[in-house]
Amino acid sequence: MGSCKASYSVLLLYFFIGFCFVHQCFAIGAETNQSAQLLVDASEALSQKIPETLFGIFFEEINHAGAGGIWAELVSNRGFEAGGPNTPSNIDPWSIIGDESSLIVSTERSSCFERNKVALRMEVLCDSEGTSICPAGGVGIYNPGFWGMNIEQGKTYKVVLYVRSLESIDVSVSLTDSNGSQTLATANIIAAASDVSDWTKAEVLLEAKASNPNSRLQLTTTRKGVIWFDQVSAMPLDTYMGHGFHNGLVEMLADLKPRFVRFPGGCFVEGEWLRNAFRWKETIGSWEERPGHFGDVWKYWTDDGLGYFEFLQLAEDLGAFPIWVFNNGISHNDQVSTSSILPFIQEALDGIEFARGDRDSKWGSIRAAMGHPEPFDLRYVAIGNEDCGKHYYRGNYLRFYDAIKRAYPDIQIISNCDGSSHQLDHPADFYDFHIYTSANNMFSMAHRFDHTSRNGPKAFVSEYAVTGKDAGAGSLLAALAEAGFLIGLERNSDVVEMASYAPLFVNANDKRWNPDAIVFNSSQLYGTPSYWMQQFFRESSGATLLNSTLQMNSSTSIIASAITWQNAEDNRDYLRIKIVNFGSNTVNLKISVAGLESNSIQLSGSTKTVLTSSNVMDENSFKEPKKVVPIKSLFENAGEDMDVVLSPRSFTSFDMLIDSDNLRIAGTDSLYKSSI
Numbered sequence: 001m002g003s004c005k006a007s008y009s010v011l012l013l014y015f016f017i018g019f020c021f022v023h024q025c026f027a028i029g030a031e032t033n034q035s036a037q038l039l040v041d042a043s044e045a046l047s048q049k050i051p052e053t054l055f056g057i058f059f060e061e062i063n064h065a066g067a068g069g070i071w072a073e074l075v076s077n078r079g080f081e082a083g084g085p086n087t088p089s090n091i092d093p094w095s096i097i098g099d100e101s102s103l104i105v106s107t108e109r110s111s112c113f114e115r116n117k118v119a120l121r122m123e124v125l126c127d128s129e130g131t132s133i134c135p136a137g138g139v140g141i142y143n144p145g146f147w148g149m150n151i152e153q154g155k156t157y158k159v160v161l162y163v164r165s166l167e168s169i170d171v172s173v174s175l176t177d178s179n180g181s182q183t184l185a186t187a188n189i190i191a192a193a194s195d196v197s198d199w200t201k202a203e204v205l206l207e208a209k210a211s212n213p214n215s216r217l218q219l220t221t222t223r224k225g226v227i228w229f230d231q232v233s234a235m236p237l238d239t240y241m242g243h244g245f246h247n248g249l250v251e252m253l254a255d256l257k258p259r260f261v262r263f264p265g266g267c268f269v270e271g272e273w274l275r276n277a278f279r280w281k282e283t284i285g286s287w288e289e290r291p292g293h294f295g296d297v298w299k300y301w302t303d304d305g306l307g308y309f310e311f312l313q314l315a316e317d318l319g320a321f322p323i324w325v326f327n328n329g330i331s332h333n334d335q336v337s338t339s340s341i342l343p344f345i346q347e348a349l350d351g352i353e354f355a356r357g358d359r360d361s362k363w364g365s366i367r368a369a370m371g372h373p374e375p376f377d378l379r380y381v382a383i384g385n386e387d388c389g390k391h392y393y394r395g396n397y398l399r400f401y402d403a404i405k406r407a408y409p410d411i412q413i414i415s416n417c418d419g420s421s422h423q424l425d426h427p428a429d430f431y432d433f434h435i436y437t438s439a440n441n442m443f444s445m446a447h448r449f450d451h452t453s454r455n456g457p458k459a460f461v462s463e464y465a466v467t468g469k470d471a472g473a474g475s476l477l478a479a480l481a482e483a484g485f486l487i488g489l490e491r492n493s494d495v496v497e498m499a500s501y502a503p504l505f506v507n508a509n510d511k512r513w514n515p516d517a518i519v520f521n522s523s524q525l526y527g528t529p530s531y532w533m534q535q536f537f538r539e540s541s542g543a544t545l546l547n548s549t550l551q552m553n554s555s556t557s558i559i560a561s562a563i564t565w566q567n568a569e570d571n572r573d574y575l576r577i578k579i580v581n582f583g584s585n586t587v588n589l590k591i592s593v594a595g596l597e598s599n600s601i602q603l604s605g606s607t608k609t610v611l612t613s614s615n616v617m618d619e620n621s622f623k624e625p626k627k628v629v630p631i632k633s634l635f636e637n638a639g640e641d642m643d644v645v646l647s648p649r650s651f652t653s654f655d656m657l658i659d660s661d662n663l664r665i666a667g668t669d670s671l672y673k674s675s676i
């Protein structure tokens with residue numbers, strides 16, 4: 001790699017986005033009414049602290065969630081390695097500008113980067129003068145990114161590439177529309193042969209003078225000669241906290257105030273075959289030296305710009321704990337036996353050292369060199385994903401468990417085996433629980449943990465979602481059932497410490513799984529009702545759960561919980577009562593709150609937020625991104641006794657400001673981990 005040399009820069013230009021959201025009002029007609037009563041007892045003796053970590057997110061590299069999603073890199077297959085390390089390599093989605101009479105493009109193992117040797121060789125046959133004149137715009141190559149690059153007027157993009165030539169070069173680096181007819185920004189790399197006879201890094205800043213959500217990056221020339229290219233990157237300068245993340249998508253995550261980020265999978269961690277599993281060491285260090293890999297479960301190549309370091313950084317930027325899931329020597333189709341598992345154990349120990357070792361440690365020093373001298377706050381790791389039933393799981397698990405606990409006694413370890421119905425036969429701090437099911441099942445799963453043993457490891461519900469017909473492409477029905485389930489988890493948060501929806505993201509151009517919480521393409525994004533449902537729970541982590549009891553007829557499908565929490569923004573205390581009416585009748589509900597001093601519920605500042613729609617199968621879409629979203633209004637009859645009306649098929653949150661003197665918070669730990 002020693003022969004790559006640094007940089008010269010050219011400066012250029014560019015853009016924006018607008019979303020139009022329309023709030024809706026709904027009229028719902030119901031034939032029969034039911035009545036029910038909710039008794040909330042706020043007394044301290046009956047209250048319990050909800051774990052600080054209860055609600056978080058699970059990020060898997062699936063559906064192009066990362067590459068072409070939250071990672072803001074615009075170029076796909078930037079090192080021409082997508083076909084693997086051998087040549088000819090698959091250069092897709094790179095394509096040629098010009099034809100065979102004007103240029104010859106091939107791949108060679110001649111890069112200056114040892115870990116990814118493939119480079120692109122471009123032999124230009126035409127010229128600016130003589131017998132074979134190049135076409136006006138020149139000939140060369142282009143990359144359309146991930147189904148079009150979103151280039152925005154006035155914004156600046158940094159293009160970095162490595163180039164080599166035995167002759168002088170004049171290469172235009174341009175952002176254009178999808179067919180190259182409109183140039184949004186351009187700059188030239190002009191160099192004498194002596195400047196580029198070895199691999200040379202070139203950096204160009206392009207400011208877009210127009211917008212186009214379906215743009216491409218072009219490298220063109222009208223000069224005869226041979227040019228080698230490698231490691232071509234284009235990133236917007238403006239990314240989330242300057243860390244390379246897509247602003248809009250990560251803001252959607254920040255709005256959930258997640259307390260943990262489980263990553264990077266999922267099946268992505270396992271691979272169909274071990275050789276294609278995520279290997280953290282191949283994803284760290286400078287981006288040019290990451291080999292990238294083909295994720296064979298979800299069937300796409302990633303350049304691994306979003307690597308282990310970036311996942312840790314994302315968690316930190318969100319104010320969340322990272323939860324690292326690593327491969328335990330088991331894929332979907334092959335397994336490493338327990339007697340041969342040692343190298344995998346060392347890999348996991350090294351990964352923990354990378355995250356939290358001091359800056360003088362072997363792996364901690366690499367983290368420090370990447371710009372993060374302080375350790376990341378890694379406290380949880382999961383040994384594998386959904387591998388409990390696999391032949392070598394228990395044997396391998398115990399080896400990992402012992403080695404990690406010996407080196408890092410405080411690290412909390414998550415087992416893949418379900419401990420909710422019977423005790424685990426191995427030690428663990430948490431057991432993983434995944435559930436994908438119909439809406440009715442999901443709603444009744446609210447009681448899944450009611451009878452779980454209160455001793456032993458805690459539950460981590462790391463993947464849940466309504467799937468199948470009930471889910472549509474992300475329906476209100478699914479969100480309501482999930483809301484009921486989460487209320488059940490809140491009520492059982494003495495045994496359930498963490499929960500996250502799955503999957504989080506889908507690039508609409510590569511839907512490998514349905515439904516997903518956040519849908520996007522290059523320039524648009526929206527949350528499904530399941531995304532918005534999660535916002536009702538973002539204040540629950542670390543809050544106080546109050547005793548609440550529903551009195552109703554058996555045909556009434558409602559579930560409720562009550563919490564008190566302190567708002568870090570105004571330092572005031574709130575009582576929040578959440579209720580899902582899963583049935584198709586209106587419910588007239590009488591709420592009584594006991595255990596507060598009289599008149600402590602304030603009328604002013606109390607609100608009611610409702611997630612519902614005229615049809616339970618309603619969804620959001622690019623066209624109507626806010627068709628089903630929470631609607632907030634003033635709650636006028638806040639008090640100790642309230643009569644409220646719950647629309648059919650609705651999720652309601654009543655938020656009441658309470659006079660702090662009258663609130664006795666369970667426990668003393670009011671340290672609020674404010675994330676945004």
Ligand SMILES: *[C@@H]1O[C@H](CO)[C@@H](O)[C@H](O)[C@H]1NC(C)=O
Nearest residue numbers: 030031032033034586588645
């Ligand atoms: C159901 O309750 C709503 C709200 O309280 C009321 O407007 C409506 O008249 C009731 N319908 C019946 C059939 O009682």
Ligand SMILES: *[C@@H]1O[C@H](CO)[C@@H](O)[C@H](O)[C@H]1NC(C)=O
Nearest residue numbers: 177178179180181182212214
């Ligand atoms: C190129 O694409 C633009 C839209 O971006 C279209 O208006 C134009 O007709 C296309 N030109 C050619 C030559 O295909």
Ligand SMILES: *[C@@H]1O[C@H](CO)[C@@H](O)[C@H](O)[C@H]1NC(C)=O
Nearest residue numbers: 148213214521522523524622
């Ligand atoms: C994004 O999706 C919308 C809705 O399907 C579509 O109109 C738009 O063209 C897409 N954008 C791109 C760049 O494909």
Ligand SMILES: *[C@@H]1O[C@H](CO)[C@@H](O)[C@H](O)[C@H]1NC(C)=O
Nearest residue numbers: 041046047491546547548549
């Ligand atoms: C709430 O308190 C009542 C009365 O003390 C008790 O019977 C009930 O089990 C409690 N409910 C919960 C969920 O703790």
Ligand SMILES: *[C@@H]1O[C@H](CO)[C@@H](O)[C@H](O)[C@H]1NC(C)=O
Nearest residue numbers: 034035036037551552553556
């Ligand atoms: C249950 O149903 C009966 C008969 O319809 C009704 O009288 C009673 O008020 C209902 N109870 C509740 C709690 O809704």
